[in-house]
Amino acid sequence: MNNFFRKDLNLKKRWWHRLFVVLFFASFILALYTIYDTFNSPIIPQYEIVDSVNDRITTDVKQIQELKKPNEIVEELHDRPGASYHLNVPTDKTLYDDIFCSNDLENKVADVQNKTGIRTLFIRDMYGRNDVPIETFTNYIRKNSIKCLLPDAYTHYDINGQEDGKLKFLEPIGQDSLYYKDLVFYKKSNLLTTLYILKISLLVIAGFVAVVILYYKVFLYIIFGNKK
Secondary structure (H helix, E strand, O other): OOOOOOHHHOHHHOHHHHHHHHHHHHHHHHHHHHHHHHOOOOOOOOEEEEEEHHHHOOOOOEEHHHHOOOOEEEEEOOOOOOOOEOOOHHHHHHHHOOOEEOOOHHHOHHHHHHHHOOOOEOOHHHHOOOOOOHHHHHHHHHHOOOOEEEEEEEEEEOOOOOEEEEEEEEEEEOOOEOOEOOEEEEEEOHHHHHHHHHHHHHHHHHHHHHHHHHHHHHHHHHHHOOOO
8 A cells, every 4th residue: 555646656747647536536426426316216225025915815805905004015026035126116006906816706706896897707818808607707716726806908999990998807817827926015125225225335436446446556557667
C-alpha cells in the first residue's frame, strides 16, 4: 500500500487524470442514485415460501384468494427450496386468484356453478370445447383426483363469423396443468430483502474498488512503470 496513489507522479497536473477522477466520482454518484431508485422497484423485495396451496384446501369450496393470508401472494414453487425470489406480483391476480378448490370437489361442482353462475363444463383434453354432462365431469374429477376448477372464457362467434360475446366455462385443473402446478404461498421477507440490498450495494462498491486498483496498479504502471 506504500504510495498506492502514485504521489510521485504528481498526477494532479495531468488533465487526463483529473478527467478520470471527475468521471469516477460522477459514475459513483450515479450508481448510488440508481441503487436508491431500484430499491423502490418491484424486483427488489425477496419472498420466502410460507405454505402450499394444497395444504390449505379444505372440503369447503373456496377460491385461492380466500385461502391467502394478508400480504401473501401465490406463485409456482421454484426449484431451490429455502432460497429467496423475485416474484411477478401481477401474475398472482390474473392466473390464480379466481381458481376454486376443494378436497371434496367431485361433490361440490354444483356449488362452484352456483357461486360463479357458470353452467358450461369443459374437459378440453378429452372433449375439446364441448359441454359435458355433470356426471362425466364429476367422474373425471374423481378418477384424476382433481381439487380445483378454473372459471375461464373464450370469444364466441355466430354462424356468420361475427363475435357475439364470451362463452364462460368451468375446467378441471390437474397437477400438470399450466395454471396449477405446485402452487405455494409466498410472503415478503424483510431479512432476505435486507440481505439482498446489502449484496447489491457491496457488489457495486467492489466494482468501483476494482476500477481504482486497475487504474493505479495496471494503467499507470503500463504508462510509467515504477518511475519515481
